[in-house]
Amino acid sequence: MNQAAATATRTVTLEREFAHPPEKVWRALTQPELVAEWLMRNDIKPVVGHRFNFRADPMPGWNGVTDCEVLVAEAPRRLSYTWNASGEEAKTGIKTVVTFTLTPTKAGTLLHMEQSGFRAEHDHDRFFQGAQYGWQKMLGALEGVLSRS
Amino acid sequence: MRSAPPDDVFRSLADPTRRAILERLIREGELTVRAITEESGVSQPMVSKHLAVLKAAGLVRDRREGREAHYAAQAKGLAPLVNWLEHYRAFWSARFDRLDDLLKRMDQ
Numbered sequence A: 001m002n003q004a005a006a007t008a009t010r011t012v013t014l015e016r017e018f019a020h021p022p023e024k025v026w027r028a029l030t031q032p033e034l035v036a037e038w039l040m041r042n043d044i045k046p047v048v049g050h051r052f053n054f055r056a057d058p059m060p061g062w063n064g065v066t067d068c069e070v071l072v073a074e075a076p077r078r079l080s081y082t083w084n085a086s087g088e089e090a091k092t093g094i095k096t097v098v099t100f101t102l103t104p105t106k107a108g109t110l111l112h113m114e115q116s117g118f119r120a121e122h123d124h125d126r127f128f129q130g131a132q133y134g135w136q137k138m139l140g141a142l143e144g145v146l147s148r149s
Numbered sequence B: 001m002r003s004a005p006p007d008d009v010f011r012s013l014a015d016p017t018r019r020a021i022l023e024r025l026i027r028e029g030e031l032t033v034r035a036i037t038e039e040s041g042v043s044q045p046m047v048s049k050h051l052a053v054l055k056a057a058g059l060v061r062d063r064r065e066g067r068e069a070h071y072a073a074q075a076k077g078l079a080p081l082v083n084w085l086e087h088y089r090a091f092w093s094a095r096f097d098r099l100d101d102l103l104k105r106m107d108q
Helices: A003-007 A022-030 A032-038 A120-129 A131-148 B006-013 B016-028 B033-040 B044-056 B075-082 B084-105
Strands: A010-018 A051-055 A065-074 A078-085 A095-104 A109-118 B060-065 B068-073
Touching (some): A010 B084, A022 A095, A022 B084, A032 B084, A109 B084, B006 B016, B016 B033, B016 B068
Antiparallel strands (some): A010 A109
């Protein structure tokens, strides 16, 4: 692997138009009880510097917690927060930034989501250096996937 | 190294005997086919068959020494299963469906 591939970060983007005004979509993105209904349990506040968590059910190899900090909160246009692995995974797990951009349209709101900072190749290398740890985690996660399918 | 398609990896691990063989190779390091057979509870031809499937999926590698084949787990073989980008792409797409449902239920 060359150096560029090792340090490059990658991004997941998703865009969808919702038939609702930006103010309403903004509430669904920033009010904890509403966010919980479509994303995960949380204690979000649209205040720059606010630290919060997303909480999913724990599974083998992951405590289910995501560490976040609000970076941008410009109602009702832009919301950005860090999205990092928590607990034991904090060192080896993902460190990303999630950014929502709301654009008013005739029909409602165009919502653009970008999650950036994935360092896939780099992480795999590091992850698999501690082979024992990595393998056990992966097999644990795999059991979960297989039992659901 | 080229990774095997995720489907191959999943399929090869869907079998409990193969999973047990792989877990043992992870735990104990390189083993001969004979050593693997001794604790597997299945015949040597069956073990060889399972090892061939694991090898095709990129999960183990083999090495000949004299008349014996030695097998070892290959950690990178599981990489297709930790493709974070694919994982999150699917995750957000499903969550946006739920967001749409929520918006329909919310008051203006």
